[in-house]
Amino acid sequence: MNADTSQRNELTAPVLIAIVGPTASGKSSLGIEVALRLNGEIVNCDSVQVYQGIQIATAKVPLAERRGVTHHLIDFVPPNINYTAGDWAREATTVIEDVQRRGRVPILVGGTGLYLRAFRNPFFASPQTDESLRRRLNELRERRGPEHLHELLGRLDPQSAAELYPRDWPRVQRAIEVRLQTGEAMSGKKGTRPEPHQSARLLRLMVLNPDRVALYQRINERTEQHFAAGLVEEVKTLLAEGVPPGSNALGAHGYRRVVEYLEGKRDLDSAVEQTKLDVRHYAKRQLTWFRREPDAEWFAGFGEEEGIVAAVLAALQT
DSSP: OOOOTTSOOOOSSOOEEEEEOSTTSOHHHHHHHHHHHHTEEEEEOOTTTTBTTOOTTTTOOOGGGSTTOOEESSSOBOTTSOOOHHHHHHHHHHHHHHHHHTTOEEEEEOSOHHHHHHHHSOOOOOOOOOHHHHHHHHHHHHHHOHHHHHHHHHHHOHHHHHHSOTTOHHHHHHHHHHHHHHSSOGGGGGGGOOOOOGGGGGEEEEEEOOOHHHHHHHHHHHHHHHHHTTHHHHHHHHHHTTOOTTSTGGGSTTHHHHHHHHTTSSOHHHHHHHHHHHHHHHHHHHHHHHHTOTTOEEEOSOTTSTTHHHHHHHHHTO
């Protein structure tokens, strides 16, 4: 996209922008273009891009391609740490305040709807992770599958189970942990949530919605590129450095299938094809998630297409 960044746009009022959408839809490209026009800084809103050492399959924008735009909350969490949506929301609030205090525009960019939800509707203070319990649940998931964890949650906390996808195992697992550690259901704690940060009411939610066939083709091609670029070797290195196979970082799409390949549970071709399917399903779930947001503004196309930046900027003037 050949946007003319020499002429800056002015917003009519203070605003917090969120550029979201399915994986591989060009969010990062669009975020950088908008930041260049609006004197903005990017605040990462992707649950995998926060991790250090998790590079190839995360679509992190290399420093040389960020075009001078400052990026926050990216590549800063050790991969053996199970970083949560609540952790991100608290740190994002601090970053957003700093960006606004310096007279710049914060732009949340990413596809993790739960992160955005945690910022707009803060979670209650949950107990610290019980690593022994988490290991047992990881082992149970590996033996019997994520759907079994969802069934378990259905017995412990039916309301939370009804609100979560059966294969969204990190959130399902956390809800189980809260119930077992505190004796209280996560769904029953919603009334104890703190008030959202004042900037949450200023948020403009921009959602990319490219053609589904073209998106899936891009996902398939990108998956093949990741494996060709050394994804297997990257996972081998992380495991050798002591990152647990069941960690949140290695539970990301692509990484968990490579772990299964290295453990002898599937062959390499199967790992590639299953990753493609996983990511396509994830993209579909992301779109479903954002359709539930009543204030979302939708843009039909990829983030790097001609006209998308202009359309987003025009919408922000209204």
